[in-house]
Amino acid sequence: MEFRGLKAQYQNLKTEIDEAISRVCSEAAFISGTEVLELEKQLAAYVGVKHCITCGNGTDALVLSLMAWGIGMGDAVFVPDFTFFASGEAPAFLGATPVFVDVEKDTFNMSVNALEEAVIYTINNTNLKPKVIIAVDLFGQPADYPGIRKIADKYNLLVLEDAAQGFGGAIGNKMACSFGDISTTSFFPAKPLGCYGDGGAVFTDSDNWAELIRSLCVHGKGRSKYDNIRIGMNSRLDTIQAAILQVKLEAFKKYELERCNSIAKKYTEMFSNTYQVITPKINSGYYSSWAQYTVVCKNMEQRKQIMAGLKNNGIPSMVYYTKGMHEQDAFNDIIYGYHDYKNTQYLVSRVLSLPIHPYIEYKQIEIICDVILNISKKGK
Numbered sequence: 001m002e003f004r005g006l007k008a009q010y011q012n013l014k015t016e017i018d019e020a021i022s023r024v025c026s027e028a029a030f031i032s033g034t035e036v037l038e039l040e041k042q043l044a045a046y047v048g049v050k051h052c053i054t055c056g057n058g059t060d061a062l063v064l065s066l067m068a069w070g071i072g073m074g075d076a077v078f079v080p081d082f083t084f085f086a087s088g089e090a091p092a093f094l095g096a097t098p099v100f101v102d103v104e105k106d107t108f109n110m111s112v113n114a115l116e117e118a119v120i121y122t123i124n125n126t127n128l129k130p131k132v133i134i135a136v137d138l139f140g141q142p143a144d145y146p147g148i149r150k151i152a153d154k155y156n157l158l159v160l161e162d163a164a165q166g167f168g169g170a171i172g173n174k175m176a177c178s179f180g181d182i183s184t185t186s187f188f189p190a191k192p193l194g195c196y197g198d199g200g201a202v203f204t205d206s207d208n209w210a211e212l213i214r215s216l217c218v219h220g221k222g223r224s225k226y227d228n229i230r231i232g233m234n235s236r237l238d239t240i241q242a243a244i245l246q247v248k249l250e251a252f253k254k255y256e257l258e259r260c261n262s263i264a265k266k267y268t269e270m271f272s273n274t275y276q277v278i279t280p281k282i283n284s285g286y287y288s289s290w291a292q293y294t295v296v297c298k299n300m301e302q303r304k305q306i307m308a309g310l311k312n313n314g315i316p317s318m319v320y321y322t323k324g325m326h327e328q329d330a331f332n333d334i335i336y337g338y339h340d341y342k343n344t345q346y347l348v349s350r351v352l353s354l355p356i357h358p359y360i361e362y363k364q365i366e367i368i369c370d371v372i373l374n375i376s377k378k379g380k
């Protein structure tokens with residue numbers, strides 16, 4: 001059984017994807033081919049934002065956004081403690097200080113109360129200048145943007161939406177990748193919309209920031225690549241990846257996203273009233289892209305038993321994530337004092353992500369749930 005269904009997806013889209021790849025090979029415009037600009041327009045239209053700038057990966061997308069804002073030494077950037085490393089790595093890479101913020105136990109996303117506490121702590125106890133909130137749409141559900149925006153306005157902070165896992169999500173009619181002053185996503189193969197290698201994108205309504213990021217991702221170019229007006233980097237989406245993404249975006253819009261939501265619903269129904277694992281909470285009016293379907297086990301022991309039982313039945317499962325950002329050795333030298341991560345600590349020993357993708361059958365979900373329920377009932 002596949003965890004993310006990339007093989008099944010290729011089999012379903014093979015004709016169009018093979019055609020797209022060979023078309024780019026014949027055209028031989030491997031960098032900045034027409035497909036790249038076309039895709040950017042399609043992505044911007046889907047998300048409902050004025051500008052989309054594609055780049056090398058989701059991590060670069062975060063770094064480019066922070067560079068456009070001039071973030072660096074002495075700046076505090078608020079990042080959820082429970083996320084993939086890159087969310088905190090990007091500000092740290094630029095010399096800024098990530099201040100980690102605890103998350104909500106039920107949605108896994110940044111806690112607005114903990115965010116305000118961390119901002120106040122930073123103002124009162126450090127010399128850092130609070131600048132940016134990086135909100136992460138963890139496992140596909142948009143963060144609490146109405147709440148986060150209030151804190152941002154109150155303390156004059158910018159919001160950077162890390163929607164690496166969130167592409168396709170929404171709050172009401174507003175799509176993920178449109179909630180930040182700048183928003184980013186990743187096209188890493190296993191993300192909701194993935195390509196066949198590394199890729200990423202930045203979204204913004206601001207003409208100025210868009211122009212700056214277009215320059216920053218091509219060596220700080222001015223009028224041309226050989227007229228360099230600032231220090232940038234080399235971070236572009238390959239034409240082949242753009243052509244693949246054009247095919248996959250159509251499938252994503254037509255049925256993949258909806259299908260993942262039906263699969264998630266099936267899981268939640270199967271587990272409801274069993275009192276064995278806690279199913280993920282989607283806030284009312286929120287829509288998830290289901291980058292992961294993550295349950296919360298009773299304790300580490302139950303999680304271990306479930307994982308072993310699944311493995312015996314040929315069913316893959318993963319732990320996202322095994323530790324909080326504040327526990328990562330890479331951040332040992334970043335001393336910011338603020339330290340209250342009880343929900344992250346609760347989650348890292350209990351979360352378990354189960355197979356989910358548009359090509360999995362309901363029957364397989366039933367099998368997975370039966371295995372889990374049999375083990376966890378016996379284990380009590």
Ligand SMILES: *Cc1c(COP(=O)(O)O)cnc(C)c1O
Nearest residue numbers: 057058059084086087164186188
């Ligand atoms: C995957 C991911 C990234 C980084 O994306 P890459 O394309 O792998 O660089 C950043 N943030 C989050 C939350 C992610 O899940």
